[in-house]
Amino acid sequence: DTGVSQNPRHKITKRGQNVTFRCDPISEHNRLYWYRQTLGQGPEFLTYFQNEAQLEKSRLLSDRFSAERPKGSFSTLEIQRTEQGDSAMYLCASSLETGGEQYFGPGTRLTVT
Amino acid sequence: KNEVEQSPQNLTAQEGEFITINCSYSVGISALHWLQQHPGGGIVSLFMLSSGKKKHGRLIATINIQEKHSSLHITASHPRDSAVYICAVRSYLTGGTSYGKLTFGQGTILTVHP
Numbered sequence: 153d154t155g156v157s158q159n160p161r162h163k164i165t166k167r168g169q170n171v172t173f174r175c176d177p178i179s180e181h182n183r184l185y186w187y188r189q190t191l192g193q194g195p196e197f198l199t200y201f202q203n204e205a206q207l208e209k210s211r212l213l214s215d216r217f218s219a220e221r222p223k224g225s226f227s228t229l230e231i232q233r234t235e236q237g238d239s240a241m242y243l244c245a246s247s248l249e250t251g252g253e254q255y256f257g258p259g260t261r262l263t264v265t
Numbered sequence: 266k267n268e269v270e271q272s273p274q275n276l277t278a279q280e281g282e283f284i285t286i287n288c289s290y291s292v293g294i295s296a297l298h299w300l301q302q303h304p305g306g307g308i309v310s311l312f313m314l315s316s317g318k319k320k321h322g323r324l325i326a327t328i329n330i331q332e333k334h335s336s337l338h339i340t341a342s343h344p345r346d347s348a349v350y351i352c353a354v355r356s357y358l359t360g361g362t363s364y365g366k367l368t369f370g371q372g373t374i375l376t377v378h379p
Binding site: 185193195243253254 | 300307310368369372
């Protein structure tokens with residue numbers, strides 16, 4: 153296993169369109185995290201999964217955002233009716249245990265025009 | 266005031282210089298992470314520490330839990346060290362549990378000139 157992967161790496165979409173990103177964590181990791189990073193800022197927590205259960209959602213995650221991890225392996229993050237303010241880098245990380253080191257994917261850069 | 270504050274925000278150094286980046290936090294934490302981010306977005310974990318000091322090659326990280334402060338030091342800096350360095354803390358939920366959510370500082374942009 154070569155680490156956390158994310159697809160696509162870049163996404164350009166028009167305002168109002170829906171987009172979906174995928175994250176494949178390291179295979180034995182049962183914790184998965186989504187973060188969002190805007191230009192010049194540090195990442196911000198969006199949501200967290202332990203296996204298939206979504207245990208925490210940030211207030212940043214409006215009702216246009218939904219995340220799933222149906223079989224406790226890969227995860228998807230969907231943004232409906234995208235807005236220009238959604239333009240950011242979306243980062244996924246995984247860890248083996250709650251207190252363990254988090255391994256980050258390369259991110260998906262979203263640009264909403 | 267942010268829960269995690271880093272200083273400086275920008276740092277320029279000449280190759281070979283000793284570099285220090287500081288991180289202060291205002292919440293109780295179970296661990297502190299130092300991360301490195303290169304242009305293009307990829308984040309690499311450098312250290313995870315909850316007390317004392319850790320060293321890896323030319324990098325040293327220290328933490329003072331009582332003072333809620335951590336430092337990242339780079340000895341004999343090199344242009345390839347140029348990156349954004351991010352401090353992140355893992356805080357406790359009410360009741361003392363900690364599920365791994367990280368709160369990040371805004372990052373320190375380091376540029377090392379040859």
